[in-house]
Amino acid sequence: MDTEIIYHIQSGPVWDWKVALDLYLGGAGVGALLFAVLMDEKYQGRYRRICHTASWLAPLLILGGLVMIMLKMGHPAQLWQTYLNYNPTSPLWWGGVFQPLLLLGSVVYALRWQGEREQDAGRKWLGRLLTPIAVVVGTYHGLLLAANVSRPLWNTGPTVIAALFGFASTGIAMVLLVHLIRMRVAGRLADEAHVGTFLDNIRFVRNILVAVIVLQLGTLFFWWLSLRYGSLQDQQSLAVATDLYGPMFWWLGIGLGLILPLLLGAFAVMRGEAENRRLQISVIGITSALILIGGFFFRLALVLGGQGELPLNVFS
Amino acid sequence: MMTRTASPQQSTLESAMSRRRFLQTSAGLSLLAAAGGSPLLSFFAQGAPFQDAAAGPLGKWISSTCQGCTTWCPVQIRVVDGRAIAVRGNPHSKANHGQICPRPHLALQQLYDPDRIKVPMKRTNPKKGRNEDPKFVPITWDEAMGLIADKMMELRADDETHKFVLFRGRYSYMRDIIYSAMPKIFGSPNGISHSAICAEAEKFGAYYTEGFWDYRDYDLENTHYILCWGADPVSSNRQVPHAMSMWGKVSDQATVVVVDPRLSASAAKADEWLPVIPGEDGALAVAMAHVILTEGLWNRDFVGDFTDGANHFTPGEVIDETLFTENRTNGLVKWWNIELKDRSPEWAADVCGIPAEQIRRVAIGFAKAAPRAISWLSPGASMQARGGYAAMATHALNGLVGSSDHVGGVVQKTKVPADTVPDYSEYQDDISKHNSKQPKMDRRGSLEFPAMNAGKSGGGVVTNNAADSILNDDPYDIRVAIVYWANFAFSCSGSDRWERALSKLPFMAHVTTHASETSHFADIVLPAAHHMFEKWSFLKSKQNLYGYSTLTERVVEPMWDVRQDETEVPWLLAEKLAERGFDNMLRYFKEQFADPETGQHPSNSAEFAMTAVKQFTRACWDQTHPDHGKYGDALNGWQDFAKKGVWNSHRFKCGKVREAFKTSTGKFEFYSETLKTALTAHADKHGTTPDGVLEATNYTARGELAFVPHYEPALRWGAEAEYPLIFFEHRSRLNREGRSANCPWYQTHKNADPGDENWADVLKMNPVDAKRLGLTSGDRVKVTSPIGSIEVDLKLWEGVRPGTVTKCYGQGHWAYGRVAALDYQKRVPRGGNNNQILPAEYERLSGSTARHGGVVRVKVEHA
């Protein structure tokens, strides 16, 4: 036996699946909002229906995230204290201020997508106004973890960048999947012309998605490298997290959520998806679902894995 | 003063304070007030004079004494609104520097333990046994004492009063009322103390070398070397707070060496750890003596020298005694010739498992530091089946290097004046007088149980043998017993014998705070006042070269219907005996006890308790007492004593005792004429020789060896083939004599004992052995000895010698409370009681229970 260290502190993770779900939903909400804003900027409101879906998903998801974090709080009744006090070093303070603000803004924004108007200058301006707030909220979801000096797994730059890519991928996937469902419910999937236009013109979206996934993979690889070959504590934190949540992270988060969607996309291209709309629709649906499932487990593994008990250094 | 960052919710500190305090304490106050004439409030109105210096704006500090171990530290308790809320060392105490160890803090959880007995209980299931539910029902004190008195009167009617026994556990110096006067006036010789299950064998070592039948004191402040024999001064046994507070300084100025098969708390901080094979301490000690002599490092001033100035101690060679002139010692050359000449470190290394060079290094270091050196003997190295001579050998090292009664060495004690029970012979009738002279029930003084307290055959107690006496009706059948503050069904090795013996006892009453293992076999259970918080008594002890007399006080009014064990219980019993026609005891209490201040005789049990403690401690505080101020503090009246809580003696002065040791020769005896006289007297009593006595008491020595400190091989139960591991137990720094396991704080801090785990009772095993046995940390294991088995969790630990396993004493309660027991209702223990696997073995010369020295072998397997 080399060294045995006993230090009993309160056991169990501080943050559990509820916080993972907050990161997930809040991130996807930010992604959905930015999707609508981007589509509006690029296509000038031509894809009103999908933007409409996205614009309503945003407040719903952001609200869902807020509810989750409230459920996690021991004393949510005192939440108003956040607004009486100012603590810019606390990501949660920023989140507490800006996430509700974004929620309000996104509701107003969604309301502007109601009706049949394609062009709406007010909506566009509101979108531009909300964009930096959305980026702050998205970044906050990364900083929330990264700000913890005592959690080497989180305390990295890539954690923040991965959060940004994460909200982009899950936001887009969420919009696509929900919109597909919406089309099916509305019976529009049978309408060849409609589907054709939809597919032709979301190629841009798909390109973004592919780029995001590739960048996300690169970020995570860099993150892994920096931990694996980082300080002793970095290595230990990676080992502890891998030991506990490695399979969830690598198989579900990375494999299912990032690599498999890429492969499926490539497969679809090779099988001549342009000629087979049925295949195209299926691939969009399946990849979106995979990205969403993987996206959740990625965050869950990250949240829980980052809280594993590390070997203690005592006057080393 | 305190400032805080401003925030809108807070006004000034003061108003925030008063608001909150009001909110949180008003409920308590109103509840008490509603009770109407609450004794709690009225007591504190009267009790005010006893309060010591104000404890700041909140509450008062009231003095008392901790009896969590046998240090008996003066403490103070912070009392707020009639509640005890904190404990500290008594700042008036010179002995413990006003410091305390962790134990007194735990006592708060004993006082307020939800599992305390509220009212007397009566057994309604006549069948007794561990698996029988006693079906206790509440009764009044009046009924309870009446039932006991009825049983005792039957004994008087049958002229069998000697078949009454009073078992004494944790006591105060009020003890002689219940332990001596009560049985003797009633007519029984049987006051049976717990003393021999804990420590008597170590007194054997000091007595048969320097004529001192007591615990030693140690001049830590001036020492340069401490050699601990199983002693763990910063954790347990005696003088703990004194040792703790001095240990930093001690480690700075002295070399500390700890001999212990386990990495104890003291070993963990020592310069050297000597993990001796359990029970082989004697080999190590005689080898060190051998080194000290062959290296010429004995103290010439104390011991003397060869007439020619040369060192003739050549290994293996007999020396002519006339060559050496001794000064303050007796029989050095005899010791060498009889025992030491062949006891080389190389010989000892094989026997005791410590490398020869380490033995040599420590022996030389110890001798060179001397006479400012301490060879610190403890129960661990003496409460062994053949530990009497190991005790002598380890203590004899202090003689060799002249550290006995020397600055920085090992010293005796100062006088602490106190009075005891007034003469009661006039209150003994014919039955009492006759039956009190019957042989004591524990068979002390028999051939195989010499129990030679201070050289007198049968002078000591053989506590653990009382179970066999009951089981075998030897010397006679015991019919009625009262047990107070003792839990022999848990605390005595071979505890299964006690379970059977207590089941067999026709009638037993137990005075206790908790429904313990022993209560489980009782017919009547009487709720005892807690000694530290609810009882008036006093104690005598010593630390830091100061003797002291310290009060236990009623610092809070008891919550439950409790009585003080040593004073109120005998009084209440005396009242009931008087009602039944035997009033001698009550008359004695009423006539012979009187308040020294008012001259008033007691009229009820509470007055009796108060009167007795004032009467016994008069020398400390009463200017009219001839001893007042003579030996230490001159306190100014009872109020002053009660307020300060402690009387300190003058500091012990070294150098007087060594001028005339109280041995047969007046010298420090390496050849013990004192032991020779005692053994011979005991042999004569039984028509045999000292060799016959040694044979009957399991010792291997014969002839002259019997009179010198010498090596005796460890005695172990169980064959190595079947039981491959030596089991030994150790103490906890959190044990309040086995009574604290029901305190949550005990469980949540248990890993403060090196190697132990919180909320567990782990068997500690070296990884080498575990690997061989295919076991690992966290395994549930069954530990089986030839006499029983327990199931506990395993912990692999490098701090235990391979080939041995160890476990702390104090847990494994199947009664006592719902924390101590894993499932109280089903009698499932938390951990395992060592006494279920330790056999009832003895160091018979002193009557001690041999619980140490690896007296039993065990096998350990998956449970």
Place this chain on the structure above:
Amino acid sequence: MAKKQYSMVIDLHACVGCAACDIACKCENNVPASFSWANHIIETHGTFPNVRYRHIPTLCNHCSNAPCVANCPTTAMHKTDEGITMHDADKCIGCGACRLACPYGVIYYNDAEPHHEWQEEAAAIPNCTAAGSEVSEKCGTALPYYNPARADTLPGVRPKGVVEKCTFCDHRLAHGEEPACVEACPTGARLFGDVNDPRSEPAKAIAKHSPRVLQPEKGTRPNVIYIRDY
């Protein structure tokens, strides 16, 4: 004159690892049994018989650069003018950010009603032995040895849903008393005072010995400082 900064120096050489500090702290601050504002790290190193054992008392480090304070969204966790990292339960939302931020594991979260054992009504032996609720009712307090002085600056017992931790016994300092762990330490291993005052015990000890802190690489600048070795 430099700003006041309360500090504690722990002399590991004097410490004997008895845990009296841990227990006295629970007692003083009405801390639930399962929490340890005052705590310890135990380290066993080596192979028999060359075994090294260390007992290192721990508590809130009252960091000068406290990550718990930095991360608290409501400023419930804050620094006082005397350098104490203090918690205001009235502002706490129980989010756990402070617990995650702290590298030392010294912040505890009340995920259930504390001291519930004093509300239990069952007795081990009905009508004969007591029950938790009976004891606390007779005392009129949440727990029998409840210390009302703790309520000067914190809720006497912290409610469910908020965190709690060592406050350097700020309520005792206000009365000129030292922290409970300092008073309870029988070895004098804990030295407490204003480290910015060169005459203070901790300042003198730091000047004399080479001071160490736990996890210095975290940049928290702890004010619990260790000297010498166990």
